Amino acid sequence: MDTVARRRRNLRKAIDALIESGKFKSDAAFCEHYDLSTSHISQMINGHGSFGERAARNLEKKVGWPNGYLDLENQEDQSPIVSESNVGPTKNNLRTIPLLDYVQAGLFHDVGYDGINPIGESYTTYQGYKPECVFSLKVEGNSMSPEFKAGDEIVVDASLEPKPGSLVIAQEVQHGIARTTFKKYRVIGINEFGVDVVELVPLNPDYPTYNSTQIEISIIGVVVRHNREITH
Structure with missing residues (x-):
């Protein structure tokens, strides 16, 4: 042969x-x-x-x-060789997206990046329906721990509508002051106008939940990726 x-x-x-x-x-x-x-x-x-x-x-x-x-x-x-690898190559290409702070994220909207100067750049394989509406943030604080820790990077798609259980970047207004926050999106009912009553729920139970009947809430985008550095 x-x-x-x-x-x-x-x-x-x-x-x-x-x-x-x-x-x-x-x-x-x-x-x-x-x-x-x-x-x-x-x-x-x-x-x-x-x-x-x-x-x-x-x-x-x-x-x-x-x-x-x-x-x-x-x-x-020869013994048959069977690959035991549990990883494989990704077919998606990396692309650059803006890295924003929480104040800048509050100015982001669903028509895309509006020219504010990002604090830096990040990379993702996520594309989405409208790639220009995708940005990244660094997690601040411990309200979403233990799953998300301060310093973790998340990728946000501002063109997506949240669903019950989605993790979202939202803006909550209290006493005329707007703050951008990272929380879990929960629908708890419908008001007399047919509008969803929602809560922004922290994963850490030591932090407060925000309710749309008590404060003004607007959704900036849905979190679609989570990046974390592994300690070694």
Whole structure:
């Protein structure tokens, strides 16, 4: 058996081993997981596509097989190699978004960024329906702990309407003073005008809940991402 034929046989057997192990249900699932072309892999296995040295080594590297694995003459003597990785590549590209402070966030609206000078820039893979309406904030205080800690970065989409249970950036007005806050959005009823009565609820029970029957509340945006530095 020549080298190319051996590679085709070994690739078929390796994928079959992964399917039999329960890691994947089909060839297509294997290809999707490793961001491979299903038709290209099929051609490599069935002899309709080239399977040279570079293609073999690149495929081994991408899947996580040892260098030269597809060239083994007697693969029956080798234990099937099953990748146990629980991570994979993301297909979304990073893009830049403005990093605002809480005062600037209070000036943000659903038609997009209005030219206020951001305190910095951040990056996200989140796109959304209106990418220009996406910004980031640094969490302040402990009202949303333990899930969100001071210094964590959150990504906010100002074009989204909140749903019950959404985490939101909102503006609450008390005694004529507007403050921007990060809370959980809760609908508790409907008033006589058919408008939702809402509460802004902290995740930390030591902090107060705001009620729209007592103070003026407006929603700036819905939190869609949470970034945190891991201590090591």
